[in-house]
Every structure is written in C-alpha cells, then in structure tokens.
Amino acid sequence: MHLKAPEHQVAGHIAKDGKPGPLVDDKGRFFKPLQGDSRGEIEVMFYESFSSNTQVPDNIRRYFPEYHGTQAVDGSDGAAMIVLENLLSKYSKPSVMDVKMGSRTWYPEASEEYIQKCLRKDKGTTTVSSGFRISGFEVYDHKELSFWKPNRKLLNGIKVDGVRLALRKFVSSNTLSNTSSKPDSAFVSSVYGGSKGILTQLLELKTWFENQTFYHFNSCSILMVYENDSILKGDVDDVQAQVKLVDFAHVHDGNGVIDHNFLGGLCSLINFIRDIVQNPDESSAEN
Amino acid sequence: MHLKAPEHQVAGHIAKDGKPGPLVDDKGRFFKPLQGDSRGEIEVMFYESFSSNTQVPDNIRRYFPEYHGTQAVDGSDGAAMIVLENLLSKYSKPSVMDVKMGSRTWYPEASEEYIQKCLRKDKGTTTVSSGFRISGFEVYDHKELSFWKPNRKLLNGIKVDGVRLALRKFVSSNTLSNTSSKPDSAFVSSVYGGSKGILTQLLELKTWFENQTFYHFNSCSILMVYENDSILKGDVDDVQAQVKLVDFAHVHDGNGVIDHNFLGGLCSLINFIRDIVQNPDESSAEN
Structure with missing residues (x-):
C-alpha cells in the first residue's frame, strides 16, 4: 500500500514533531490519525454510530465522508488510523x-x-x-x-x-x-x-x-x-x-x-x- | 392618569429599593422605566429605529409591542419612561x-x-x-x-x-x-x-x-x-x-x-x- 501526504489540505492537523499526519492512498482512501485526549475515540465512536444509524436519510448521508473502519498503518509507526473516503481523490484541480x-x-x-x-x-x-x-x-x-x-x-x-x-x-x-x-x-x-x-x-x-x-x-x-x-x-x-x-x-x-x-x-x-x-x-x- | 403595577409580570425588573418598576394604565398602555448603563437609551433607540424601519414586513411587526414614544410619568418621580402597548390588557386570565x-x-x-x-x-x-x-x-x-x-x-x-x-x-x-x-x-x-x-x-x-x-x-x-x-x-x-x-x-x-x-x-x-x-x-x- 503506497501512502502519501494529501496534496490539498487547507486546515487541521499535519505531520509535525514526530506525530503522524493524515495520509492518502491511490484507491481513494484517506487515513486520519486518531487524535489524543479521547478525541480520536470520540471521532471513531461518531463514525460507528453514524454509519449504523438507520434514521439518517440517504440524501443527508452523502454530505459525510464514507467510513471504512480503523486500521493499523505501516507509514505511521503501526498506529491505528481512521480510514475514510478521500474527498478530493476525484478532483484534478x-x-x-x-x-x-x-x-x-x-x-x-x-x-x-x-x-x-x-x-x-x-x-x-x-x-x-x-x-x-x-x-x-x-x-x-x-x-x-x-x-x-x-x-x-x-x-x-x-x-x-x-x-x-x-x-x-x-x-x-x-x-x-x-x-x-x-x-x-x-x-x-x-x-x-x-x-x-x-x-x-x-x-x-x-x-x-x-x-x-x-x-x-x-x-x-x-x-x-x-x-x-x-x-x-x-x-x-x-x-x-x-x-x-x-x-x-x-x-x-x-x-x-x-x-x-x-x-x-x-x-x-x-x-x-x-x-x-x-x-x-x-x-x-x-x- | 391612574397608573398601577402590572398584575401578571413573570420576569424582568420590578420596583425595588426606591427604583421605579413598570406601570400600566387603564387605556392599554405599559410604562417601562429606562434602565441605567445606557440600556434604556439602547431600548429607546431600538424602538425608534424599528417603528420607522419600512423594510420590516407587517406580518412581522405584529410580533413586537406597539411603541408610543417616551414620557415623563408622575408615578415614577417624573423620570422618563418608554410607553408601550400593554400586551396583557386584552386578557382576563x-x-x-x-x-x-x-x-x-x-x-x-x-x-x-x-x-x-x-x-x-x-x-x-x-x-x-x-x-x-x-x-x-x-x-x-x-x-x-x-x-x-x-x-x-x-x-x-x-x-x-x-x-x-x-x-x-x-x-x-x-x-x-x-x-x-x-x-x-x-x-x-x-x-x-x-x-x-x-x-x-x-x-x-x-x-x-x-x-x-x-x-x-x-x-x-x-x-x-x-x-x-x-x-x-x-x-x-x-x-x-x-x-x-x-x-x-x-x-x-x-x-x-x-x-x-x-x-x-x-x-x-x-x-x-x-x-x-x-x-x-x-x-x-x-x-
């Protein structure tokens, strides 16, 4: 799996001081490091809840990134990352x-x-x-x-x-x-x-x-x-x-x-x- | 002009420690003392602006008390009061x-x-x-x-x-x-x-x-x-x-x-x- 830093990140955390930043692969997926202070857990819990919440209408679901679970990733010292849809993978410029x-x-x-x-x-x-x-x-x-x-x-x-x-x-x-x-x-x-x-x-x-x-x-x-x-x-x-x-x-x-x-x-x-x-x-x- | 304290006030300032509270007359008007710290002036300015603002639609204007200017009132040591519609005058209980x-x-x-x-x-x-x-x-x-x-x-x-x-x-x-x-x-x-x-x-x-x-x-x-x-x-x-x-x-x-x-x-x-x-x-x- 070839991973690299995303090209068009405009806000949020980036790799710094040894901490991993987000990564993207060439299959349209975005890997987001779990943040510390329980923030990472809260974000995972939200994605788990949202993706299984049958009361969220389909026309609303499309305004959220697709969620593909969590995964240990080599490129980030084996730490677990949230695997999401890379929202920009379909865009050229x-x-x-x-x-x-x-x-x-x-x-x-x-x-x-x-x-x-x-x-x-x-x-x-x-x-x-x-x-x-x-x-x-x-x-x-x-x-x-x-x-x-x-x-x-x-x-x-x-x-x-x-x-x-x-x-x-x-x-x-x-x-x-x-x-x-x-x-x-x-x-x-x-x-x-x-x-x-x-x-x-x-x-x-x-x-x-x-x-x-x-x-x-x-x-x-x-x-x-x-x-x-x-x-x-x-x-x-x-x-x-x-x-x-x-x-x-x-x-x-x-x-x-x-x-x-x-x-x-x-x-x-x-x-x-x-x-x-x-x-x-x-x-x-x-x- | 016979003025008395309103019967059904549920919140806001009342007469206390020598400061005047709101009063009502028997003609459907509500007299509100100007509050200190420029708050009274701000309230008067709002009513003056709102009552002359031609861009406020009529169906919205009815959600605001009618404004009848300010007036010095005997019952409150001659201090100026804001004269408004008494919103409860048409109600019995x-x-x-x-x-x-x-x-x-x-x-x-x-x-x-x-x-x-x-x-x-x-x-x-x-x-x-x-x-x-x-x-x-x-x-x-x-x-x-x-x-x-x-x-x-x-x-x-x-x-x-x-x-x-x-x-x-x-x-x-x-x-x-x-x-x-x-x-x-x-x-x-x-x-x-x-x-x-x-x-x-x-x-x-x-x-x-x-x-x-x-x-x-x-x-x-x-x-x-x-x-x-x-x-x-x-x-x-x-x-x-x-x-x-x-x-x-x-x-x-x-x-x-x-x-x-x-x-x-x-x-x-x-x-x-x-x-x-x-x-x-x-x-x-x-x-």
Whole structure:
C-alpha cells in the first residue's frame, strides 16, 4: 500500500514533531490519525454510530465522508488510523475551503480552561460575530495557472468584511495574490448557484439540522470543493461543487435537543452565500 | 392618569429599593422605566429605529409591542419612561411565559467582566444547552381556579427535561403545584397547534430571522400568552395565543449578518414545541 501526504489540505492537523499526519492512498482512501485526549475515540465512536444509524436519510448521508473502519498503518509507526473516503481523490484541480461551524467551538461539559481558550479564539475570529470562521482555503488561480492559499495568520484575523471577500475570492478567476484587485466572482452561478450548487446543498443540510437531535457537531467543519479542470476545458457547468462535513472529534449526544449552535452558523453561512448569488457583481451586499 | 403595577409580570425588573418598576394604565398602555448603563437609551433607540424601519414586513411587526414614544410619568418621580402597548390588557386570565432567547446572552463588544458573568449564568441554565432559558411563567390552574407561578430559584436550576416539563405545564389544566402529578397537556392543540397557534407564529418569525440583518436581539425574550377565560366558558378554540418579542436593552446593529444566536435558539424552541404538538399524550418525545 503506497501512502502519501494529501496534496490539498487547507486546515487541521499535519505531520509535525514526530506525530503522524493524515495520509492518502491511490484507491481513494484517506487515513486520519486518531487524535489524543479521547478525541480520536470520540471521532471513531461518531463514525460507528453514524454509519449504523438507520434514521439518517440517504440524501443527508452523502454530505459525510464514507467510513471504512480503523486500521493499523505501516507509514505511521503501526498506529491505528481512521480510514475514510478521500474527498478530493476525484478532483484534478480542486478549490477547497474549510469553514469551522458554530458561534462557539466549546461545549458545556469541557473544562473551564478549555472553554476559556476556545472562547478567546472564538471572539478573536468571526466565530462569535458570524456563527462560523474560515479555517483555511486554497483556490486555483486561472491567471497564474497555479494554486493560491492565503496566509493562515492573516486569515485568522479577518472580520465580517473579510469573510465576504474570502467567499468571493473562492469563486473568482483572477489573480488573488494581488490584494488590490477586486475578485471577479466569475464562478458564482456554477459553484454557489444552480440546482447542484453549494447553496442548494447547504439548504438541504439545514432542513436536516432543523430536526435532528442525535448529534451536536461541536467544532466541526463544512468543506466546500469544486473542480477547476472542467472550467479550464470550457465546461463551466461541470464543476462538481460539493459540500461535506468533516472533523468529528468533539461530537456529543444531542440529548433530544437540536444542534442550534451548528444550525445558527449554517443559516448565517447560507445568508452570506445567498447574498453573493443574488448580487454576483457587487463587492458587498447591504441588508 | 391612574397608573398601577402590572398584575401578571413573570420576569424582568420590578420596583425595588426606591427604583421605579413598570406601570400600566387603564387605556392599554405599559410604562417601562429606562434602565441605567445606557440600556434604556439602547431600548429607546431600538424602538425608534424599528417603528420607522419600512423594510420590516407587517406580518412581522405584529410580533413586537406597539411603541408610543417616551414620557415623563408622575408615578415614577417624573423620570422618563418608554410607553408601550400593554400586551396583557386584552386578557382576563392570561397564562404567560417569558423565554430568554439565544445560546449566549452576552455580546462580543461587552466588557470581559460582563461576558464572564453572563457566561456563568448561561452555562448554569439551559441557555447554552438548549439555546434559550425559561425566565418565568404563570399559569391559570383550572382545578384550583387560581394562578400558579413556579419558584424562581427552582426554575433557574432546571435542565433540558425541566424545560420539556415546563412547556407542558404551560398548556395543562391540572393542579400544577403538585409536583407528583403529570401535566395533562389539555390545551396543546389550541395553544401550540393550529393555524393561529404559537408554533405557526414561531415559524413565521423564523422565516424573518433567516433573512433579517438589521438587528441582533441579544438577551431578548419571547413572551407567550393565552386566555383562560375562553376555556372556562367552554370555547377552547378562542384562546388568543400570542407570541411577542420583548426587552431590547441589548439590541445591536446586525452589521449585515443574520442574528444566528437568536435564530438557533428559536429553531430549538420550535423543535421542543413541535415535539409536544406531535406527541400531546407523551410526557417526553424521543428523537
């Protein structure tokens, strides 16, 4: 089995200081190391529960990575890894964005120290103000014919206007490293809009979140992906826009209550993207 | 002008330590003292903005108290008071519940001390877990033929199951002070259900909150009211169930973002009430 580090990871843990990072094989599988502090166990428990939960409708199941159990992997000193679908294996030149959901990333049962640490970051980013924060993104630049990734520290410091700009850059064709150029929002209708677009998918997820009380998806991310190769080949309507939920190391039992924290953030993200779909030519939309 | 203290106040400030409380007249008006620390000014600013905001649809405006400006009132040492519609003046025997909305009652611009104070209370009540907390309620007991109000301290300590129980007690006819008796949920369909019921009204409000980015209703309450006199007279379908938003001392500009904090809590409240409407005979509904 030949394993290598994934090419287009925009957020989350990577191999560092001797700790293993995620790996991918050439058969469309993604190997994720179990995180410490019981987070790995919680993520495995979530995948086990979710994959056997017959009350999750099929149209919702497709927004989650396929789960293939856990496996000891040679490349990571024999440690067990979660085996998942590699969400990007079908993409040749993917633009990817990771959006961490919710107006808080902590949960009531956590330690006071953990809550205060999360709260500081939630207040410092757009988590509290907007109900989500952009953890990272990578876009294919159609002028430079290469991938562009914003500086992580700059991205962490953005406010609401920065979120609007980033969500436009994500669907633009022009030189993105040039901060004085306005994003052209060239792919708004094919990526965000339409019956297969990201907005439609987010609205379908929203309907489920208005009712489901199984899981509280604390500190979970929405991954948005689309294909740039189709655009380069002139087929702008075949961008394979896709929404997926990822990172379940802090999922808790819903205890009969809906996940209002995730849902509120999802409604907010929907509103940002709907604004762009309805006003593709404006750099920002008013009330 | 003859003014007196309102009869059925279930939450909020009352006259205490020489500070004036709210007053009502016999013409259907409610006089609310301006709160200190700029909260009074913020509430007046909200009412001035809201009453002149032509983009608020009429079907939404009816969920807010009518505003009649401010006025110096003799009964309160000549201090200015906000003059509002008395929401209960048309009711003879009202059952009333005050639900403080949102999974946080603080806002990012507040002082660290204020945030930590709110956070402690939010974690200690159902605010964080359920996206709202029941601040107070008063129900007409059809067996005892008198009003019953739960102990405020006990109410503050309830968890998710206590919220379910309180929302059932609110629409029950049997002796509520007897904690061993199960609420009979006798008025579920007439108060919560139906085309004029509370669930329909909450869903209408939700549609607006999914789009409006004018206001963030921090620490605002939803008041639910219905008439018991109609029930005593045998007309169970004329309970005049009503939802109103109250308490705008912490409303902020939405800055182009929806109020995901209020909306998340509203969706959660809707789910609790929908569970009861769909399972009127069960004491608790599973997923």
